[in-house]
Amino acid sequence: METKYLVRLNRYIDSMPSLSITVSKILEVTKNPQVTAKDLNKVISLDPVLVGKVLKLVNSAYYGLSNKVTSLVTAIIMLGINTIKNLALSTAVLGNMRKGSSFKTLNVDGFWRHSIGVGATSKLIATKIGIPAIRREEFFIGGLLHDIGKIPLNVIFEEEYLRAIQQADMHKTELIEMEKELIGITHCEVGKLIGEKWRLTDETYECILYHHDPNMASEKNFRLVSSVYIANIYCNLNEVGFSGNRYTKKIEDYLLSSVGVTEEYLDEIFESISAEIEKASVFLQVSGQK
Amino acid sequence: MIIFQWEAEQSTNDGDFNQMKARFWGVRGSIPTPGPETVKYGGNTTCIEVRLNDGRIIIIGAGSGIRALGNQLVVQDMKKGPLNVNLFISHTHWDHIMGFPFFTPIFIPGNKIKVHGPVNIGDESLEKIFALQMSYNYFPLRADELAADISYEILKEGSFQLFDDVQITTKILNHPIIDLGYKIEADGAVLVTIYDHEPFRNLFDSNPEDEDYDEVAKLEGEKAAQENNERVMQFMKSADLLIHDAQYTNKEYLSSKIGWGHSPIEYALYSCVKAGVKRLVLFHHEPTRTDSEFDIIQRALERRITRISNHHMEVFFAREGLEIDL
Numbered sequence: 084m085e086t087k088y089l090v091r092l093n094r095y096i097d098s099m100p101s102l103s104i105t106v107s108k109i110l111e112v113t114k115n116p117q118v119t120a121k122d123l124n125k126v127i128s129l130d131p132v133l134v135g136k137v138l139k140l141v142n143s144a145y146y147g148l149s150n151k152v153t154s155l156v157t158a159i160i161m162l163g164i165n166t167i168k169n170l171a172l173s174t175a176v177l178g179n180m181r182k183g184s185s186f187k188t189l190n191v192d193g194f195w196r197h198s199i200g201v202g203a204t205s206k207l208i209a210t211k212i213g214i215p216a217i218r219r220e221e222f223f224i225g226g227l228l229h230d231i232g233k234i235p236l237n238v239i240f241e242e243e244y245l246r247a248i249q250q251a252d253m254h255k256t257e258l259i260e261m262e263k264e265l266i267g268i269t270h271c272e273v274g275k276l277i278g279e280k281w282r283l284t285d286e287t288y289e290c291i292l293y294h295h296d297p298n299m300a301s302e303k304n305f306r307l308v309s310s311v312y313i314a315n316i317y318c319n320l321n322e323v324g325f326s327g328n329r330y331t332k333k334i335e336d337y338l339l340s341s342v343g344v345t346e347e348y349l350d351e352i353f354e355s356i357s358a359e360i361e362k363a364s365v366f367l368q369v370s371g372q373k
Numbered sequence: 374m375i376i377f378q379w380e381a382e383q384s385t386n387d388g389d390f391n392q393m394k395a396r397f398w399g400v401r402g403s404i405p406t407p408g409p410e411t412v413k414y415g416g417n418t419t420c421i422e423v424r425l426n427d428g429r430i431i432i433i434g435a436g437s438g439i440r441a442l443g444n445q446l447v448v449q450d451m452k453k454g455p456l457n458v459n460l461f462i463s464h465t466h467w468d469h470i471m472g473f474p475f476f477t478p479i480f481i482p483g484n485k486i487k488v489h490g491p492v493n494i495g496d497e498s499l500e501k502i503f504a505l506q507m508s509y510n511y512f513p514l515r516a517d518e519l520a521a522d523i524s525y526e527i528l529k530e531g532s533f534q535l536f537d538d539v540q541i542t543t544k545i546l547n548h549p550i551i552d553l554g555y556k557i558e559a560d561g562a563v564l565v566t567i568y569d570h571e572p573f574r575n576l577f578d579s580n581p582e583d584e585d586y587d588e589v590a591k592l593e594g595e596k597a598a599q600e601n602n603e604r605v606m607q608f609m610k611s612a613d614l615l616i617h618d619a620q621y622t623n624k625e626y627l628s629s630k631i632g633w634g635h636s637p638i639e640y641a642l643y644s645c646v647k648a649g650v651k652r653l654v655l656f657h658h659e660p661t662r663t664d665s666e667f668d669i670i671q672r673a674l675e676r677r678i679t680r681i682s683n684h685h686m687e688v689f690f691a692r693e694g695l696e697i698d699l
Contacts, residue, residue, distance in 0.1 A: 140494060145529040
């Protein structure tokens, strides 16, 4: 990849706006002087960019923490309501300043539904496989942020990304292959840049980087990354949202068994995932958008 | 035993320094409050002069109190030559930087002033934030017209050597903006500032009957609040002198000030006892607090504090002009 494109990608990542879909709710919530931590947590947790930026701030070198913060609840308590509120607002406003530029090729509503869907599915898998409640948010965040690298790609390489989606569709292949071929960098690699800049935890970082190849994940995070991998394929196959990847491979049996879920279980939770997305949509008042 | 030494012993050290000393030039929070009801404790917003044994100058806070300090520095210290000042800002809320444009040493060539402070969420430089209050709409001179050599340093949590023999440690506190507490270790003594600060609390506490009850968030919030309060406690632990936020009484705090980023006096007192602090200065006074109200609060605290018997700590209200040897 040419340096000038990397520079543009990096510059975009530095001022990445929140998803336009959450902006009106953020504006509404932040306008309320009595806003609660719960309100903020609810709206932030529905936006992968905002989640990333909150964790970025609390895990920045400015906070001399020996362990990285992985949870939004802890981050909100440490940063305080006002700082979180202003961070959310400034991230939302970044989008307004460049109206229409945050999503050029991908459909923002489809992307958002896919991200929430993968987050919700991963969390349900975590519950099923007996992950303690306090760690399940990691599964949600890993799923929510797994495709974050697509945001800068579809803005900086607008035309190429459209071609990549079309070619993937035409050749019935995965989008990531076309990203490699037509752009020279994949959304996982762009996600890696974001993960490094935002100082995301190893857990989230590996979900972003390895959600197409969980065997690359560290032993510690293998089940987490594999859960996000399964959730991603599951949401693509069942058309839970759309993030440009129409054709995907079947989930390997050995991965299902190493994680500890069955296809039957995944079929059972479909309704819960749809309900979760609809609930979030209603909360954001975006249910009319398709 | 807690000794309420409401009239703290005035430093007897006049110009001949043996140890670090602290002098209060502004003790009020939020906004200057001059007038007949604040004569005793003073109405200027926060500014503390810290003098090392050899006369080196550290200033904490650039509230309105820094104006008079600046004038004294020009008259007294500049007789010996240009100044070399390290100014530490807890955060950039207006009451803590408003005095800077009136700090005379910034207008005098040859003076070196280094401003240290925390980052903000927009990654804006301290220089830019300071310059903003000296822009056309707010002040007749622009920041780049200042004649002194002024530099700015963003601080993160951690420790560094300000000089070979002076260590500074910082701690991010709980306030509606990123806010730093400072620990200065020099001349064999430890001075700590913790303002503007409110105890961390569980923002996700709720009843199981509530519609949006989330047990995981509640437990996690409890743990986060406790851990962060413990970190602040550790930060103040070795203090010979602790200057702590004490803007409200507990009653005021609980009635309408939760979340405003300031501590109740009682919290400052009990946490300092727990941390084994030797001397506590109650600081950053509520702007509406009159001199006579301090007397009422003092009596109420003395009654309550008799329950604590196993710790020796001196405690007093900060007031303008108070000077303490460490």
